[in-house]
Amino acid sequence: MAKFLDLASAVEEMVHDGDVLAMEGFTHLIPFAAGHEIIRQKRRDLTLIRMTPDLIYDQMIGMGCAKKLIFSWGGNPGVGSTHRIRDAVENQWPLPLELEEHSHAAMANAYEAGAANLPFAMLRGYIGVDLPKVNPQIRKVTCPYTGEELATVPAIRPDVGVIHALRADREGNVLLEGITGCQKEVVLASKRTIVTVEEIVDDLGASSPNSVILPSWTVGAVVAVPGGAHPSYAHGYYTRDNSFYIAWDKVSRERDSFLAWMEENVMKKGPDAFLVHAGGRAAS
């Protein structure tokens, strides 16, 4: 059964130096509050996995949490570069960052293989492109029935998976609706998990019998952090703060302005700082 913890205790218990950590949320439901807590607790040498690293890993990498990034698209969506990730790759600041680069299709398949307890994922992909030349993890298998060659990548089996969901009930069952990305797969593929939620309620109130629900016994820790996905969003609660993503370009461009922003908005703050973004549950 899931344990109900506060965010600091959940990170302390679940996330250790050197861990392989996946924090997912495909534009929607990105666990920013959890990322900030990991930064505050100064975790080091993490291998970070995420399809779209975007601002959350820009912040964690800029603050020195990571030694390696496994990803498939690393930018500020619709805005431009993730400057802190670029600074790490191009100038080794604040630390060198090893890259393991995939395509979206390969990573989505690799998470699914992890959830399915398979050693690798297989796809009709990476055809005629250069990534396999620089990523030795991309290999091939021959179909035993047709002889077709297909690409393979290792299954993703993180030490820790972290997601943000809409809500949990009092037993710790967790609900996701809207764009659900690969969060279900990440939770089922990970050894330990933290799920932050907008609220904890008596009745999950799923809008469909096919909504994504993770049973309590598949989840490690459940933490209520209202607004915890900001500047990403939570379906039915608050919308994506696109102006924040645009403003981040300037904040993150220089090391000094980045460090000042992190000091003011992360190091000196706690999860309560996200409450202002929660906005109350919208009628949806």
Next chain:
Amino acid sequence: MSMAYTPNEMMTVAAARALRNDDVCFVGIGAPSAACNLARLTHAPQITLIYESGTIATKPNVLPLSIGDGELCDTALTTVSVPEMFRYWLQGGRMTVGFLGGAQIDRFANLNTTVVGDYHKPKVRLPGGGGAPEIATNCREIFIIMAMGKRAFVDKLPFITSMGHGPTGRERRALGVASKGPTRLITDLCIFEPDPQTQEMTVVSIHPGATREEIIENCGWTPSFAADVAETRAPDAMELEVLRDILARTKAAHGG
């Protein structure tokens, strides 16, 4: 409303016209997204637009800043998980067309969005491939929208992120890829289509006001022109009005 239009508006309008009412289109973010929604709001009201965040048959009222804005899910027929999107819908062969942009392109419409310089010691680290490597081979055909310039239209790509017709134009067939690859490249000056024999992207239509000299000047290789080069039809009043309206709504919504 002014009927004077910018090269960028011409590009978006020409790109939108390439889409058909019965297309099922995998939409890249940015310029492709503007063109695809312009098509939906003008001549192709029943087009199915699909974004890699899992949103199927989405009808956004404002253009999304990201590939997974809530607007896409709120206005979609249905939303599936990301693994399902890539496995069943893209790899499953359901897309008639994939609409891509890129940072760099070569004469065979191979695209680079990964790196400039050496991969391990990059001069410029770009975002990477995202969905593009598999979009490029799993959709029935590919349209590309990119503004011309010598830094973007290069003689040799430092990195192939997604395959067009391959480094020599013959690789798709050699690798057993059955889909057509890039059949149209829409720029701010002209439209390219692959030569039926060599697959080299060839200028087939020049936008009003643009010249051959301008196209040559803004291309990193010596571009070929078709025997019979057309003049692109200028944007009409409705195309411009719908495009400007959605861009204005988008700007107001994103507060950028």
